Amino acid sequence: MSEGEKTGFISKMIGPKKRWRAYKARVKELPENYRTAVEAIERYLMYFVPIDADSNALTFEDLADLFEQAAVNGTPIREIVGEDPVEFAEAFAQNYTEGGYVPARARKQLADDIERAAGAETGTQDKTV
Amino acid sequence: MAKLLTEMLKGTLEGIILASLSGRPAYGYEITARLREQGFSDIAEGTVYALLIRMEKRGLVDVEKVPSEKGPPRKVHSLNSQGREYLEEFWRTWSFLAERLDQLRERGGE
Numbered sequence: 001m002s003e004g005e006k007t008g009f010i011s012k013m014i015g016p017k018k019r020w021r022a023y024k025a026r027v028k029e030l031p032e033n034y035r036t037a038v039e040a041i042e043r044y045l046m047y048f049v050p051i052d053a054d055s056n057a058l059t060f061e062d063l064a065d066l067f068e069q070a071a072v073n074g075t076p077i078r079e080i081v082g083e084d085p086v087e088f089a090e091a092f093a094q095n096y097t098e099g100g101y102v103p104a105r106a107r108k109q110l111a112d113d114i115e116r117a118a119g120a121e122t123g124t125q126d127k128t129v
Numbered sequence: 130m131a132k133l134l135t136e137m138l139k140g141t142l143e144g145i146i147l148a149s150l151s152g153r154p155a156y157g158y159e160i161t162a163r164l165r166e167q168g169f170s171d172i173a174e175g176t177v178y179a180l181l182i183r184m185e186k187r188g189l190v191d192v193e194k195v196p197s198e199k200g201p202p203r204k205v206h207s208l209n210s211q212g213r214e215y216l217e218e219f220w221r222t223w224s225f226l227a228e229r230l231d232q233l234r235e236r237g238g239e
Contacts, residue, residue, distance in 0.1 A: 065201060066157075066178050072200030073158055075174060082173025084135070092179040095186065 019057040026064040034071045037081065040061060045087045049099035049104075059096040131171065138169070143180055144219035145169070147212055150190065153209035157181055181206055189215050 027038050041063060050056035072081045081088045098104040138145075149160055160181075161174040182192045182205075189212035194202045208216070 013188075026155060062178075066175060066202050069158065069203070070174065072197075079161075080173060080175045082176060083131075083171065087135070088173050088175040091176050092182075095179060095182050117179070124175065 016053045020060065023057075023060040023064055026068065030071055033077060034067050037077050038067050041081070041085070041089055041092075044086075047092055048093045050097050055096040056072055059093070062095075063092070095123050135171065138172075138182065141223070142172075142176070143184065144216065144223065146177060146180055147184070147216045147219065150206060150208045151213070151216060154193075154205050156195075156203040156205050160201075160206075184200060184212070188212075 015126075027035055027042075042060065045059060048058070066080065098107075122126065146160060149155070149163055153223045155163065157174060161172055164172050164177070181190065185192050185201065185206070189209065190206045191209045193205045193207070195205050196202045204229045
């Protein structure tokens with residue numbers, strides 16, 4: 001059985017580093033064009049801020065699942081990732097990350113700052129810093 | 130045109146997938162193939178896959194791993210009761226939107 005079977009409890013036990021190596025080993029087994037595509041998506045996914053180590057590892061395991069299945073079915077790369085690979089990658093990343101190139105605290109900061117500014121308009125400005 | 134279609138599909142793809150699953154359970158490849166046959170020819174399998182994972186996380190679909198003769202096991206998705214409720218809400222919202230847009234087309238901004 002492939003390393004891909006190590007999900008759930010076992011994957012929690014073997015830890016992020018081992019899961020990463022297992023993922024890399026799976027990618028190596030893919031036909032060359034699928035491997036190239038996975039590695040390109042992998043590079044792009046690195047820009048996202050993961051929720052935690054577990055969901056970060058899961059991202060790549062699910063990515064490997066998708067491409068292993070596609071390789072078996074002979075699905076062309078374009079049909080997997082679509083005309084705009086960024087769109088696919090962002091939809092995919094949304095499941096495991098805090099939603100983009102900025103950490104959650106930065107988005108909270110923006111929301112808080114705007115709320116303070118909007119509050120100031122109606123004279124309800126928060127005096128605390 | 131294709132660009133506009135893509136943009137408009139973005140908000141509805143979840144509902145489209147749920148509607149497709151309401152007929153019978155399926156795995157990602159099947160759902161994509163089915164939708165492509167029905168005229169959604171630009172849909173990417175990976176995007177469907179990503180949305181299926183999201184819907185699984187939100188508890189709208191149940192997943193069963195079924196062994197396949199070749200390759201890794203397939204994840205077969207089926208709509209559960211929460212998913213059915215969501216789908217009903219999707220159709221209600223869709224009707225609302227379609228109605229408003231029809232009004233706009235007929236009467237303009239008046």
